[in-house]
Amino acid sequence: MKRRAKLTNPPPGRQIGSYLLEALIAMLIFAFGVLGLIGLLGSSIRVTNDARYRSEAANLASAMIADMWMVTSDKLDEQFGAGGTKLTVWQKKAEDLLPSAAAHPPTVELADGLSFESRTVVVTVFWQMPGEKELHQHLMTAQIGKNRVLP
Secondary structure (H helix, E strand, C coil), X not given: CCCCCCCCCCCHHHCCCHHHHHHHHHHHHHHHXXXXXXXXXXXXXXXXXXXXXXXXXXXXXXXXXXXXXXXXHXXXXXXXXXXXXXXXXXXXXXXXXXXXXXXXXXXXXXXECCCCCEEEEEEEEEECCCCCCCCEEEEEEEEEECCCCCC
């Protein structure tokens, strides 16, 4: 007859505290996971704000060029040039929508166009994210007026 080996339990003193150690390790892993999620949340908020400011800058530049299409090319300088009425209103609107637009106001450059009845317009909108040193910009170029060449 074969004898079966008796299973014996190890002495109780050797296992004391093993469950506590496992619980502490599990809590440590969980804490690292929570810290990772908090970091991910912070970076997603930063990227979302950056996208918001980029779209605001693009909308401001598009609105400025749309306003320019309502004016004849010979009156662009007085309304949208340095100190022009529509330019100052537009810069005030940019201050309300974009961070640090007061320190770096949007600019409009007017130059001769492709024809005698048109103008080349370069609209640049600046913004700086809070807590960053990098200055962002959105630049939009358009031809305003009639682009035909007279015979």
